[in-house]
Amino acid sequence: MTSGEHLDRLAVLAGRSWSVTELPGGLTNVNLRVRTDDGREPALDVVVRCSHGDPSLLGIDREAEHRNTLAAAEAGVGAPVLEFRPDLGMLVIGYLPGRALVDADFTDPDVMTRAARAVRALHAGPRFTGHFDMFARRAAYLATIRERGFRLPDGYEAYADPWDDVRRALAVRATGTVPCNNDLLAANFIDDGTRTWLIDYEYSGNNDACFELGNTAAECGFTPEMTQAWTEAYFGTPTRADHARVRLQALCSSYGWSLWGFIQAAASPLDFDFWSWGLERYEKARAAFADPGFTRLLEEASGA
Template sequence: MRSDRPPLDRLAVLAGRSWREVPLPGGLTNTNLRVTTEDRLDPALDLVVRCSHAGSELLGIDRDAERANTEAAATAGVGPAVVEHRRDLGMLVIEYVDATALSDGSFTDAGVLARAAHAVRRLHEGPRFLGDFDMFTRQATYLATIRERGFSLPDGYESYAEAWDRVRRALAAAPRPTVPCNNDLLAANFLDDGKRIWLIDYEYSGNNDACFELGNTVAECGFTAEQTEAWVEAYFREPRPGDLARVRLQSLCSSYGWSLWGFIQAAASPIEFDFWGWGLERFERARQLFGGADFEALLTEAAA
């Protein structure tokens, strides 16, 4: 086996087996392979091997927490089961789910949106995760990394520091209990098998405000105002005053914070991808919300 290929033959689950591997699309901090056994031994295996890349420590990824939280999501009934974890090889082996990844446009279907909200709610009602996630802490850590290493930031990013702190204080004024969150539920991390929706990729998972989870999907999938309202209603069933404002503010947090992820990756990742453009797109979303006519009202409603 060539040295530039993942050493799948070192996995215990594949010991003595013959298999076929096929690259899976997606994955900006890892390479994903679908591995299916070709021999006649039982059981036949259909797996996904997630191979992490070097440098993930700059992004604050805890691979042990990823494994533990993937297992917890499986217990909650919304994630694939963990088969093997080889931290020394940078490999996490999970069961393959025969399902189709959603796209941003998928959420225009009210039925899909409702089932996605149900899956998120099941995750949040499941076992607690290992570790916590707070975007204000993560944003500060990412910003410190960028400064320490001399990475580039777009003009104007730090001019929103005061407004960012106002968002933090508004959300902290009426804190919510934390729940187990994926924290990175872009459309491709929802898998639809036609009967239910699965949630995958727990690299950034941790216990967090449920509204961040919802707001992150709003931001990543480009929800309209009407979709955002429907999303909040589908999740909460009977939204309370402040729920919508809180989700919208957390969508700002997602965009402003995760944009730094893109700027770090633009400087450090070996993957050929326009990380700078990815980060700029999210920074622009945050700028629009910071400068929106209803920004002050959102702060007031979220803090009430």
């Protein structure tokens, strides 16, 4: 839907004229920036998220995405929601000033501080609709792959035992759940130099805060030192268990989300190398499972 088809059916644009620019990014939707150009007040500058494909294949709930986007706005870190049209596959949100971050931006301590502040605000905000657990999500993705005969890389399922070790270790000191985005790669942080917003709530749900931190560390390619700084920016004075939990949740992110890539490689109509995307995350997980410090992380996460 890159041409703006059906935009005239949106209530916020009724009787208006506008210009459309497609924004980069988005592997399960097309994002259109729409600005009114008719001279009427109020002028509108919005983003229309146009979803495509089968959301159930990836575990996406568009109704929950809408409600959680509203909650993120209420928490002060999300874009305002102007209109939701599930019949058109469209969610209209306000355009946020600033720019989408890239991985290298997190080497700036000020950027990391602002990003962590936004994540804390989201986690302290209204509870989300639904829950997210990567152990359950991975099991569902793996079932989909098996049922449909989708391709998996050699050796993927050989890590069932250490994966279960991670699950048990994280359960020992579980501290409850908070509203999480669960997909905070760099591009989902919008930063204007003084403030950071968080966008894209397709996979949002209440979850362990350490998954949120670990997911960003994994997606943005943080070094061990950056992961430590990121954990400290969020917690202030994290415990040894906090550090270990974030690192284990980074492993969970890589191992679980790799299956998302393998499903998309088989099912998505987009011209994108989802197989390599998934394989990159799988290789990160394999390295983490094989790391000599893996057993120590399990012990520290569980408080042993």
